[in-house]
Amino acid sequence: MENIIQFVYIASASLFILSLKWMSEIKTSRWGNWAGTAGMALAILATLLKPEIHGYLWIAIGIVIGASIGTPMAMLMPMTAVPQRTALSHAFGALAAGIVGSAEYFLHGSNLSMPQLIVLCIEVLLGFLTFTGSLLAFGKLQEIIPTRPILYPGRNLVSLSVFAFSLFLIAYLVIKGGSHPFLFSSIVCLSLLFGILLVLPIGGADMPTVISILNAYAGLSSSFMGFLLNNKLLIIAGALDGSSGLILSIQMCKAMNRSFTNVLFGGVGQVLEVADPSRDGKIVKSLSPKEASILFEAAKKVVVVPGYGMAAAQAQHVVKELTDVLENRNIEVKFAIHPVAGRMPGHMNVLLAEADVPYDKLVEMEEINPLFPETDIVLVVGANDITNPAARKNPGSPLYGMPILDVDKAKQILFIKRSMSTGFAGIDNDLFYSPKTIMLFGDAKKVLNELLISINSN
Amino acid sequence: MTLNDWITNLYIFVLASFLGLELIRNVSRLLHTPLMSLTNAISSISLVGSLALTGEGDKTWVIVLGTIAIIASSINAVGGFLITDRILKMFRKSK
Known part of the structure; x- marks a missing residue:
């Protein structure tokens, strides 16, 4: 019996390895998950064959309770809650x-x-x-x-x-x-x-x-x-x-x-930079969504930069609707995904996939950065620190050296933001004061909705 | 367990770690969230230990602890694999 169990364990270990291998590509990824599931099932069955195991009642009760808690946790949780579900x-x-x-x-x-x-x-x-x-x-x-x-x-x-x-x-x-x-x-x-x-x-x-x-x-x-x-x-x-x-x-x-x-x-987040005096004279431009919608008339290429704020406002579906409207007007839309945007690795990809944005429109930082200079409009939705040019230019900034999305190189930047408060790291964003930047103040979902209605009526 | 067992196990651990590093390096960044929920589900392999503890246990406190461990790791396993599939189903290419 012990030998049989060991052979099943080897099969199970192989399935886990295949599972990670198949996970490397979208095409085979679902197979990867099934291989993992099969590996786990085999491991459980083989363990139950052990001659030392004599009580099955509590094992069965435990598995049934666990499965009946785990299933709703996986099936009912909204996609925005994936990070906390994973932590739990x-x-x-x-x-x-x-x-x-x-x-x-x-x-x-x-x-x-x-x-x-x-x-x-x-x-x-x-x-x-x-x-x-x-x-x-x-x-x-x-x-x-x-x-x-x-x-x-x-x-x-x-x-x-x-x-x-x-x-x-x-x-x-x-x-x-x-x-x-x-x-x-x-x-x-x-x-x-x-x-x-x-x-x-x-x-x-x-x-x-x-x-x-x-x-x-x-x-x-x-x-x-x-x-x-x-x-x-x-x-x-x-x-x-x-x-x-x-x-x-x-x-x-x-x-x-x-x-x-x-x-x-490090405890980053406590670094509350005192308002920079040199910033006093600088002006922040802001428009209403209706006024901003006119800018899209002349645009050919648009890049959307999502961040945690998009998840918090549940704005991914409106973003998708806006994308569809722009594409119908022959505007090319891409998404710039920063590796740490959101609350867990790959968070933005999952949310946008949930909103039915095709994954070939999600472009990683290294590939999208050279494209910004020829981008007509960048729409920043709920991101902040990952767009701050201080990371490139200002050695005194706590963000200095962090790879960022070169949003500042685009022709026009529309920045959706609740208020003028600083980003998560408590650092002011130079991008707000760029002459190319227009702030759209308000809740991401609301602003995008108004933008959508206005573009449709233009 | 003899010294030989320990050495064999250490070999396995080191080789599996290197294999893991190579495999994960190839995973597209697009899939990092489902990758994490998959590896999270796989880490519930500790279920094997919980099963043995409960099934071999004779004392009440062992069975109670073992059952709690089984509940915890099966929440992890069932939930992990299900949500990974739910996430992966959503990814699609442009028409």
């Missing part, structure tokens, strides 16, 4: 890893060898810190908790001491060996606390990186569970997830020109 899902997976590790310790703690204790403690540490960290990320994305970074003096010292203390307890536990329920419970509590401290000072705009890091942790904690249980399937699947989360977080950091440590400990 990370929390559940990590909680399971933490619980299994802890139960193993309380069951066999005194019989475990030193290396087993090490992997068990790391699994529990990663599992529980990912649990609370992801729950907090969920709370911030769902706006139950304020999205701005929550900062207090000495926060880095507090976080690092909590982390160092838990590592110290782990080292003590491992070297001492034997069963120490109290010590172990303290490690669990410290891990839970560290997860909260880690995400608390992180603001909404850094969420893409944080979600990716939590994704990596959840994977790694499964991998360490594999080491503990001597289960190679767990090691492989966990390692695949870990590397995925790692690559995504590196790409997100690069897209913001920041390091890992800066995202985790």
Whole structure:
């Protein structure tokens, strides 16, 4: 029986690998997801064949309850809520890893060898810190908790001491060996606390990186569970997830020109730049949507720059309607997608796909930037910092060095914005004062609707 | 577990990580959200551990903890695969 189980596990691991391979292209991506699902089903079936397993009742109850919570969570959630759903899902997976590790310790703690204790403690540490960290990320994305970074003096010292203390307890536990329920419970509590401290000072705009890091942790904690249980399937699947989360977080950091440590400990968002005196004389031009609609008469090429504000205002469907109207007038419309636009990697692509915008119109930053000089109108919908030319020109700006969309090079910029307040990072955008920029103040959805009606009646 | 088992497992971990890095590098940025919800679903492979814990458990507290772990990881698995498919279905090319 053990051999059969191992063969099924190999099949399951292969399916997971194929699943990621097929995920690289849209054409095969749905196959990728099915391969992953099949891999998971095989893994569950093979595990249930284990002769040591004798009680099936609670397993069945658990799966039925889990599936009946997971299904509506996946099917009913609006697409704008995908980031928070992902964060919540990370929390559940990590909680399971933490619980299994802890139960193993309380069951066999005194019989475990030193290396087993090490992997068990790391699994529990990663599992529980990912649990609370992801729950907090969920709370911030769902706006139950304020999205701005929550900062207090000495926060880095507090976080690092909590982390160092838990590592110290782990080292003590491992070297001492034997069963120490109290010590172990303290490690669990410290891990839970560290997860909260880690995400608390992180603001909404850094969420893409944080979600990716939590994704990596959840994977790694499964991998360490594999080491503990001597289960190679767990090691492989966990390692695949870990590397995925790692690559995504590196790409997100690069897209913001920041390091890992800066995202985790930098607390960006508290940098509230005092109004620049040299800006006093500069004028902001604004028009009503009706007046602005005339500009589209002469336009041939339009680029839309979406940001988190589009998601917040649920404006993706109006954007699509506007695109259709412009295309009917033989205006070419493209979308410029910045890698960190939104609250998770690829967020804008999903929202626009939901609104039925074909994916070949979604152009990545590197490809769209050379096209801006010949673009007649750029329409910025709910984006801010990713269009700020200070990132290129002003070495004193906190954004300096971040790759941006070169929106300022277009012939005309229409910037939809609620008010003159600063962007997420609290930094004023030079683009507002460009003679080429026209501000359209108001809620993104409302402004776009008025624009749409006016263009139709012109 | 012998020392050999540990070394084999470490080999597997390192090789799988490199394979993962190569595979993910090729994923189009367009698909990063479904990629993350897929890998999130795959990370619920910890379900295997939860199943063993519950199925082999004799003490009540073990079964209670195990069942909670099964519920948590099956929410993750079922939800993750379903939403990934829902997202992927929406992507289409221009006519």
